[in-house]
Amino acid sequence: MTTKTRSAARRPDEPSVSPGGAPSSVTGAASGRYLSPWSRVARVLRLITVLVVLALLTVLGVFAVVGFPGPPTEEELLEEAGLTGRSVLRIGVRADQPGTGYYDETLREFVGFEIDIALMIASDLGFRRDQVEFYQIQSEDRARMQATTPTGEYITVDLVVSSYTITPEREAQESVSFSEPYLLTEQSVVTRRDHPPVEHLGDLRGERVCTITTSTSEGPAIEAGLDLYEQNLASACVAGLLDHTYDAFTTDAAIMAGFVAQYPDQLYHHDIGYDRVEAWGINTGGNEALRTLVNLYLYRSWSDPEDQRWEEAFEEHLAPLQPFNGEQQVAIGEQPKVDPVDVREWP
Amino acid sequence: MIEPISDGKAEPARERRTRDRQWLWALLPVFPLVLLALRLWYLSRQNISTMLLLIQHVNPIGLISWLVIKLIWIFPIGVLVGWMVGTLSRISAPHALSPRLARIAYRLPGWVVVVAVVTAAVTWQLRFLPLLGMITVTTSALILRESGRSRLERFASRVLPVAAAVFGYLWFLPAGMEAARGDDPLTAVLLLLPPLLTVVLSGPLPAVAAQPVTIAAGSGLALLVPLLIAAAFLRAPVMPLSMLEIDDQDPTTPTEVVVGYVVTVDDRMTTLLNAHGAISFIPTENVVSRALCPDPTNQPPISDIRVRGWHVEQTLLTLLVTPGPPTSSTLDVDDQELRRHCRAFNAQT
Numbered sequence: 001m002t003t004k005t006r007s008a009a010r011r012p013d014e015p016s017v018s019p020g021g022a023p024s025s026v027t028g029a030a031s032g033r034y035l036s037p038w039s040r041v042a043r044v045l046r047l048i049t050v051l052v053v054l055a056l057l058t059v060l061g062v063f064a065v066v067g068f069p070g071p072p073t074e075e076e077l078l079e080e081a082g083l084t085g086r087s088v089l090r091i092g093v094r095a096d097q098p099g100t101g102y103y104d105e106t107l108r109e110f111v112g113f114e115i116d117i118a119l120m121i122a123s124d125l126g127f128r129r130d131q132v133e134f135y136q137i138q139s140e141d142r143a144r145m146q147a148t149t150p151t152g153e154y155i156t157v158d159l160v161v162s163s164y165t166i167t168p169e170r171e172a173q174e175s176v177s178f179s180e181p182y183l184l185t186e187q188s189v190v191t192r193r194d195h196p197p198v199e200h201l202g203d204l205r206g207e208r209v210c211t212i213t214t215s216t217s218e219g220p221a222i223e224a225g226l227d228l229y230e231q232n233l234a235s236a237c238v239a240g241l242l243d244h245t246y247d248a249f250t251t252d253a254a255i256m257a258g259f260v261a262q263y264p265d266q267l268y269h270h271d272i273g274y275d276r277v278e279a280w281g282i283n284t285g286g287n288e289a290l291r292t293l294v295n296l297y298l299y300r301s302w303s304d305p306e307d308q309r310w311e312e313a314f315e316e317h318l319a320p321l322q323p324f325n326g327e328q329q330v331a332i333g334e335q336p337k338v339d340p341v342d343v344r345e346w347p
Numbered sequence: 348m349i350e351p352i353s354d355g356k357a358e359p360a361r362e363r364r365t366r367d368r369q370w371l372w373a374l375l376p377v378f379p380l381v382l383l384a385l386r387l388w389y390l391s392r393q394n395i396s397t398m399l400l401l402i403q404h405v406n407p408i409g410l411i412s413w414l415v416i417k418l419i420w421i422f423p424i425g426v427l428v429g430w431m432v433g434t435l436s437r438i439s440a441p442h443a444l445s446p447r448l449a450r451i452a453y454r455l456p457g458w459v460v461v462v463a464v465v466t467a468a469v470t471w472q473l474r475f476l477p478l479l480g481m482i483t484v485t486t487s488a489l490i491l492r493e494s495g496r497s498r499l500e501r502f503a504s505r506v507l508p509v510a511a512a513v514f515g516y517l518w519f520l521p522a523g524m525e526a527a528r529g530d531d532p533l534t535a536v537l538l539l540l541p542p543l544l545t546v547v548l549s550g551p552l553p554a555v556a557a558q559p560v561t562i563a564a565g566s567g568l569a570l571l572v573p574l575l576i577a578a579a580f581l582r583a584p585v586m587p588l589s590m591l592e593i594d595d596q597d598p599t600t601p602t603e604v605v606v607g608y609v610v611t612v613d614d615r616m617t618t619l620l621n622a623h624g625a626i627s628f629i630p631t632e633n634v635v636s637r638a639l640c641p642d643p644t645n646q647p648p649i650s651d652i653r654v655r656g657w658h659v660e661q662t663l664l665t666l667l668v669t670p671g672p673p674t675s676s677t678l679d680v681d682d683q684e685l686r687r688h689c690r691a692f693n694a695q696t
Contacts, residue, residue, distance in 0.1 A: 043439075043553045047560070049544055050435065050552060053481075054564055056536070057428065060475075061571040065578040068533070070649030075690040085691030087604070126683035130601070344647040347658055 071342040072289075074296070078125070080289035083158075089127040091118045092137030092147035092157040096235035099258025099321050099330075100163055103136070110134040113254075116313035117182050118161040121282065124297035137162050138232045139213045143176050145285040158290065160283035163255050165216045178281035179294040180338040182310070185254040185278045185331040187217050189270045192241060195248070198270035201226065207247035210237035216278060217251045226250075234259070242266060252278045254318065254331040261324035271328040279336065292341060299338040310335040382576070383410050386585055390608075392624025400618070400626060401585075404611045410585065417644075421575050423467035425568055427479070430455055430463075431486045432564040435548075438493050439557035446558055448565035474534050474650070474659040477515055477541035481548070484511040488549040508549040515542030522654040534650045534659055579644075586610065588640040590688050591619070593633050602635060604684075606692040609637070622692045640689035 035043075063069070078084050093114055094101030101114040115134065122132045135147030135157055142164050147157045164170075166178045189198045198204060201224035211217045213230045221228050229246060231237045238259045240246040249256060253269070260267045284290040301307050314333055321330050387405065391397035433452020437445060445453070467479045484507055492504035516539075523538035552560065586608040593603045610618040610626070617629045648660035657666065 040553075042550060046548055046550055047552045047556045049547045050432075050560055053544060053548070054432075054560075054567065056478075056540070058567060058571070061567075061575060063533075065574050068649055073647055075686055078687055079690055084687050086687075087601075124683060126685075126687035128684065344649055346647045347651060 071344050072292075073344045074293070077289045077293050077296075077343065081287055081293060083125060083290070088131055088133055089122050089125060089159070090133050090135060090147070090155065090157040091122065092142065092145065092160040092162055093118060093134050094162050094234070095134075095136035096233050097163065097255055097258055098262050099317050100254060101161070102258070111317075112258075113183070113313050113317035114161045114163065116317065117282075117310070118159065120301065120309045120313070121159065121161075121294055121297050124300070125293060139215060140232060142214075142283060143170065143173050145175060145283065156285075158285070158287075159294070160285070162283075163252060163280055164283055165252065165278045166281040167216060175286050177284045177286050177288060177291045179284065179291055180298050181279035181281050181336040182298060183254060183280045183331050184336050185252045185280070186329070187220060187250060187272070187274050187276065187278060188253040188256065188328050189272050190238075190241065190249045190256045190260060190267050191247060191270065192244075192266060193268045195268065198248070198272055200224075200272050201250065201274070204248050204250070208245070209248045209250055210240055210246040211249070212237065212251050212255075215251050220274065220276075221250055238263075238267075252280075253325070253328055254280075257318070257321040257325045257328075257330040261321045264324045269325040269328040271326075292343065295338060296341040296343050298335075299341050302335045302338045303340075379411065379414055382414065382580060383407075386580060389581065390585060390620070390624065394624060397620070397624060397626055401610060401620070404618075405585065413585065417579050418576055419466060420470040421572060421579070423463040423471070423479075424575070425572050426455070426459060426463035427467065427482045428564065428568055430460055431482045432561050434486050434489050435552060436557040436561035438489050439551040440554040446561040446565060448561050448568075469663045472660045472662055473654055473657050474537045474652075477519055477538055480511060480515060481541035481545045484508055484545050485548040489551075492549070504549070508545045512542040512545045515545070519654060522652050522659065526650065526652045526659075529652065531650050531652060534652050538654070538659070582644050584608065584643065586620070588643070588689060588692065590638045590640060590685050591617070591629070591634050592636040593629060594635045595633055604688055605629070606640065606688045638685050640692070641686060643689070643693045 072080070075084075083089070093110060094112070095103040095110065097112065099112055101110065101112040103109075104111050118134070119129065119132060123129075135149060135155055137145075137147040137157065137160055139162075141147065141154075142160050142162050145157050145160055146154045147160075149155055161182075164178070166181060170176050171178055189201070189204065191198065196203075201220055204226050205224070207227065208229060209221060209226045210229045210231055211221055212234055213232050218228065218230070229240075231240070234249075234251065234255050237246065237249040237251075238256075241249050242263065256269060260269045282294050284294060301310050314331075318330050319333065387398050387401050391401055429448055430452050433446075433449040433455075436449040437453055464479065464483055468476065471479060488504045488507045491500050491507070519538040519542070523535050526532075526538060527535035551557075588606065589609045590604060590606045591609075593605055595603070605619065605621070605627075607619040607621040607627075610620055612618070612631060615631060617631045617634055619627050619629060621627060648658060650659050652659045
């Protein structure tokens with residue numbers, strides 16, 4: 001505390017002097033003595049320290065005005081993603097794949113595992129069920145985020161949750177930004193029941209094999225030297241299989257499992273011993289802020305033991321398909337691990 | 348030893364000038380009123396009708412309490428930094444012509460400093476408390492060192508900074524190291540540097556530098572404090588921000604969501620101020636639901652460092668009075684929707 005009393009005591013060790021160490025010409029109780037070299041060094045050191053403190057305070061003051069640097073908040077990401085003030089979230093999904101994404105004509109709504117995952121993300125983004133619009137999207141349009149409306153018009157969607165396997169080649173495209181995976185499955189083969197067992201893709205040489213356009217199953221099938229036919233929709237391959245246009249259908253097991261469950265007497269799922277994991281991700285169409293948010297919600301779903309939405313979606317849509325698919329695992333029944341996301345959160 | 352700054356005879360001209368300015372103090376109570384009027388002016392986008400409508404419905408007590416809560420943490424910055432730099436300057440060059448800040452620091456009543464220290468201790472975030480300790484201990488030690496009458500007082504002036512530094516490191520070192528390792532340099536500096544500086548700073552500066560440093564610090568404060576007030580001012584809402592769900596009684600159209608400051612509600616009309624400063628009147632019967640937006644200035648902490656269980660961005664006040672949960676990690680839809688719409692409002696203002 002500042003004292004108003006003038007002190008009579010003189011500090012013998014550190015009198016006040018003029019700069020340079022010469023005795024001060026100013027007369028006063030403290031003057032008239034040389035400063036020791038150590039005192040001089042100490043004073044200069046203190047001056048530097050004071051300047052450091054003042055600089056630190058200035059930096060803090062500037063941060064207090066413009067905001068302290070750090071990772072973004074969820075709200076900032078929502079704003080950056082262009083979702084604040086939006087009344088509708090558009091999501092591109094499959095409409096023809098029972099189990100994963102399917103438009104139910106009787107219920108007049110989309111149902112399936114991917115629909116539930118899309119609704120989980122939409123809900124975390126702050127969109128109610130009636131504020132989410134689902135549109136069918138075909139394989140070749142997933143990278144460009146172009147879905148079709150019921151009247152056949154193209155529309156740009158905010159998210160694509162459409163059995164889209166994460167690959168570096170796809171991610172290299174500007175309009176593709178994958179979230180962390182939400183489902184792990186593998187490539188397999190479906191044939192009619194009268195087909196001899198298929199152990200690996202090479203067993204299908206000389207047969208007419210259908211796959212989905214731009215799918216990751218194309219590469220291994222071409223490597224195996226198969227006679228490959230491509231369709232835009234999985235349902236077209238299955239229809240071709242059932243009417244004997246094709247002899248086999250190869251793509252991700254989780255896509256085909258729903259069809260096998262739908263036609264258990266006609267279709268058979270072969271486990272072909274192909275060990276590459278197909279990890280499905282959500283495409284946010286190059287919207288990095290939205291990708292961060294999707295990853296954040298996937299991480300919360302993965303890390304929060306009380307959040308059972310992923311598990312419930314799997315139990316409802318994919319687990320019931322397993323009995324129809326024999327030895328071939330439909331998909332891994334646990335949510336894939338998601339790394340923590342650098343977002344400002346309440347502790 | 349310190350000479351009197353002014354004895355009333357040595358500098359009659361300066362004394363007269365000082366006395367002549369006393370009337371300026373009468374303007375001090377006007378300051379918050381001017382701030383509030385400016386805030387309403389800004390909020391109404393310089394539309395005088397809107398401003399008058401707001402004044403009609405804004406509660407002055409509410410405005411003053413809002414002002415106190417939002418700006419109180421700034422008051423100790425001016426007092427304490429001025430006190431430290433002024434004392435340092437006065438002790439370094441007691442015979443030089445004292446800059447204004449040094450004179451103010453000299454005349455500053457003890458109780459003002461105590462009030463400032465207590466206010467800072469309660470309203471500053473935990474990570475700034477080492478800085479507060481540094482300012483308080485070094486300045487107290489400087490005063491003891493220069494005007495201590497007994498050997499004990501002078502001895503205390505040497506021991507106090509060292510003891511404070513040891514205590515500071517005992518308390519803050521683990522968290523500071525964690526911050527340094529955890530890519531959080533600002534928190535690391537704020538926790539680890541002040542105890543060291545407490546020891547270094549407890550003594551005079553080169554006499555020649557005292558005056559420039561004091562003037563620079565004084566000018567910096569004079570610039571920074573109004574800036575801080577202005578920044579806090581423009582961000583903080585004056586009225587509660589609400590999200591209203593409006594159903595226009597037409598079954599073919601979905602309910603509409605609007606966000607704004609609810610100025611007043613009566614049985615016929617709900618008066619809303621939107622993000623662009625425009626007033627809209629909504630029939631009260633069409634308002635289906637209303638929710639309060641979260642405080643836009645209440646953002647999640649940047650750092651996740653804790654000092655013995657205390658989060659570094661928590662203030663003692665929030666430790667004592669736990670604020671309501673702003674958000675939780677498992678949000679239900681309505682909460683998140685609310686935040687999305689409210690954020691849109693805040694982004695526009």
